[in-house]
Amino acid sequence: MGRTMKEDLEAVVQRLKPLFPAEFHVVAAYAESYHQHFAAHMAAMATRQLDKRDTYMLLVWVQNLYPNDVIKSPKLAHELQGIELGSLLPAKEIQRLEATFLTKQVASAKELMAKALKEELQHWDDDVQPQQLDGHYHNELTIDVMQIISQSLDMAEEITADLGEQMTRPLLTELAAFLRSYLSAFMKFLENGEKKRNYRANVIANINNCLFFRTSMVQRWQSLQDTHSHVLHPLDELKARGYDALLQSLLLNLKPLFERFTQTQWEASEEILEEILAMVAESLPEFTGLQGCLREELVGVVHLHLVKEYIVQLSKRRLVLKTPEQQQLLAQRVLNNADHIQSFCAEKGSKATWLDPALPKLAEIIRLQDPSAIKIEVAAYATLFPDFSKDHLSAILAIKGHLSSDEVWSIQSILDLSTTGLRDPAHSLFSLIKVG
Template structure:
């Protein structure tokens, strides 16, 4: 009676009973949400390969399903709220792994190639757009849940990263398949006097970017940065294939001028596309300067800046540039290459940049030939010719013979 008069009623259920009821609730929620999430994925996935107009609600449905439980549980107790958040985060991580596998199967299915290109791109963008809200949900659940929720959060983030990387690669490959005919026209004689090739590249990229704008901001920024990097790599690649030879100062000046003009046009394009990969803007002008400059100290300085700003450039790239400008077998060439050698030996320069900052690592250069003076004997006549041979391949290892058994 005293407790009633003072308003000090204790809990109606014992801690053990309350814990048992909470355990049952968490178990039921885990089973119900698992089935509901798989049903959402199944229903959404049935539309991915269709040609009809359709807008995905997958991320919204998943968030609503899980937030219904995580918002009510803390009203009972903070501890129960943490347990429910941990339960839902585990279910979300499991769901996202299934989502990742379903996305992979969708893109691996040969039938999706029969979809109209715009539809296929639209479906891929819809899948990417599921990432940000589901990632934010996983972060919220991890903050509310106990410390042991971290592995589930990492698993959820990993699955989303795989989905976004795959979709970005699909979109990038589709776009550059269309751009390849324009890139194949670069660094040829016609390119020096005509902007046709670059106009085609800029026009196609600008038009396709309109569709990509439907992507949410975070994945869009990552995609446009990769498009920026890939476009510059594909632009520079034919230069290092040695399509052009600049034996005279006049030709070098023309090529360098054209490179700078194209670089400015590409920079304007990606600025309009809101690319944040501004570190790429200087690469083509730097290469142009290496071709344009005439005195060795200035070229050495420019090569040093190039190596500093793009640490994955190697001596073979600089050697190819010197070949293009006709600087072969001279003391000046060795002095310039020495700059690259010295910087490559530095510990800082030896560190490889992260994948999204790699540039020259994706640009192969032709292997130089070995030039041998081969005497050819014909009767009493000896003819010395310069024979340029490709690099020899290492001999195949001879099969090991088993030693004879001792008697």
Template sequence: MTKKLGMLNIFKWNPKKPIPEVPTFKENLQAHHFVDAGKQLITRENRLFELKKDGIGSKRKLVEEEEDSEAQLAKDYEDLLESVMRTLENSLDRQSPEEQEVLKEAVQAMLQEEEQDKRWEGFQEKERPPWRPRKCKQNHEALLERLVQRRMEEAQLDSKVEIHSSLQQSIICKAKRLKEDLVKVATWVSSCYPEQENVCQFYATLYHKIFSARLREVAEYTLCDEDCVLLLQWVNQDYPNILNGIKIKDVIDHTKFDPLLPEDMIVPLEQQFLIAEEREVSMCLHNILDREETAWKDGEHPQMRDQVYCCDQAIDVIQCFHKHVEFAQKVLGDEAKAQRITSQMKTFLTDYKAFHAKVIRSKQTNTEAVLMVNLSCLIQCRDYVTKKAHLFPEDVKTDCLSLLATMIERSHRHFISNMLKELKDLYRKVGSSEWLKNSDGVCEELLAKLDGHIQKFNNLDKTCCQELLGGMHKEFLAEYVRKMMKHKIKLSDKAQQHMAAASLCLNSERMHTYFTDAGSNMDLLKDILPNLAGLLKLQDPDSIKLELITLMKLYPDLSKGHISAWLKLKGNLSPSELRNILESVTCSQDQLSETQDSLQLNFFSIVRIK
């Protein structure tokens, strides 16, 4: 019995679960299910299209039904598209996940309508519904353009930001709105659109167009220098920075945008800016020079820090110049255009040269100190121009370096001339019989006198001192060699020549050690006297010729006159032997000059002989 009951249970009636009701069009619309609502309307539209196509509408009743259906369908379409467009219009104010889904629905519904428009292409106007084509995408683009226009017009500046210029307020608040909205589009609005729609580029183009129109409107008026700078900064610096922002640069291609301002508006603004900057740089640099000249005339001595002359004018000149050139590069967005300002450096150095010449000619008590601190200024300016050569047009850079080199050389020459004047009496002993008897004593006297002279240069900065002492080292040695070539003595035999050669080597070592310890970096000078001493020791004319060829390779400015003057110290060298040697080295010198690439050391050209 139980078994039978079980079998009966198999056939027991089980009621089915109720089939869920399909939402109506209005329900879908209220729930923001725009895609489903749109599909429902398209289905109804397609049915009407089939009725017309089959000619069924000839019966009066069906015609009336169809007309009623068309009117209702048109009304439903209007309701749908009104909701869709309202959603799209508020897209930049929505950010929650729920709102994002609604926006996706609106976008898909809009594109769905665009596809339905395409299905009706090719039909005559009387054959298609009166609402086709709906042109949803075109209307969507026009709506976004109005949206962007309205948002830019309504943009307000943060009340906490203090900006007095109404022009600056207008531009900054619009730029701020542009940046914030593009970030919104890039971060979440774009995810609601298919990638092929490239909505980020579309929005960016709209904002660019409106922002550009505002800047062009501003540029039509005569602007003060401050507003001119503001406009150029937005064109060349601030606006590109927005477009190259982290969240924006990867989703838009700003190379497809028209320039913010056309060329005929940019050029006058650039000219106005450059004229103002040139005027500012010129005034700044000449105020520095006037300050230095006034202090010099008033007998003031330069200040010292840590026992070293502090060169404030070098810092002021470089900072003033560099600040304005760098600023011009940023404002103009072009290094080449900013180079025009660098001509002010050339003008300044030309005036500086005139001031420098007056100081050198003067007999004031502060002249030496002023020249020393100005030497430091000149070297720092030279180093700046050299390191920042890319800031200067080639001709301006060349002229600036030439002016600086002239002034540095004049300063060196002033100090070196004073040194040689102080040592003049002692130099008379070099190459004399007294020197031959006691060369160590003569050398010691020279260095002792020199030491008292150059102690004051301890107050120079390291680089400046190194260059000056290097020049003094070279001139000191050149004068020593010149005095040796004055023919005050004749080394009549081999013994005397060897003794003189040994003295020259010892003197050379002492002098070189003194100068290098003091700060000179002219290491190439250490072998000059030993090499010349080697010639004194050689007795065979052919050996002398070979040694001279070696020396001419080392010192290409070693002339026939220098060789003749030096070899005349050898009293046992006959006139014919000397003539033969000179003829031989002259031929060798001509051959060497053809293959010589560059001077290893320009020394003998400053050894002036009669």
């Protein structure tokens, strides 16, 4: 009908207009007549029980195709300029249809996303090995869901840009609910699927999904980085749980090696650290299925664990050194080990450079003898690591057996000054370390 109307009006302009006097306004007469008949037909259609697709087609004709592709088409725009044809449907009827379209389209997107997740869960249950793309594990869930989202938004925006904006909020709400369901299903898989042959490959594929989801969603909605950032929280949790699952056996195997530090009074610390780093290096090739930046992030998690566990062993109050020479020897060992950890992790891809001063500056606190100099170093340390508490400091100062209780109290008092907010709260180190 629209094409017929357009072609007929073009014929009026090309063939009939030259045959009539200008005062007859022949183009306007035909356009108004066609418009009235077309509007009557549209009004009749709008009263019917329309499904989602029909509602969309009706709206896209009324709001987009008719005013833009017909009325403003190259051959007609000039001729119809100044003719007040109006809308094919009353404003209230358009609002009703738009509300119906939004409701049905969002419900459809919700249903399709749930179906996509159900199909992916079946693959996990059936122990299907995930596909590989450029050497990295992946599954189709991200692609399916983002196609569903994009299609819904594109349809709304094709009607009007404003309707596309209206679609965004409810669609983000459903997307957030979907990601929570995805996280819940993934956590159940971690609990129950460990014995499956492709368990770790599927864990890696879903961690990769987090990157694809985040990238695709932020490209579509810049606001996800600020006002709607909560939508992405399940992805952060899913990724963290996935890292924990992949690293669980490695970290358990490292634990007895770290405990040997205190048993040997740190004299063989370099040899023990060599064993620890060799074990880590042996485990890393398994994670090549991760996307590059995610593999670097995983190595960063290992980096954090190595530094944290090293500090845990220093903080166990089993080592008391009363002479400056003993303290300086330990400080040098800590410094050497810190350099070894840092260079190893950097070589393997860790970007967690915020950890670099954690051990060297503790070594400096152990090395220093003058309480005033120690206080200055502690104050600087607290600006780098605001979660460094008096309990943590007390455990480190316990190594320095020559300090009196008054001197220890005086040094600890420097932490009474607030350092909150001086460092990114996402970089937590000492909050992971319990001392007692």
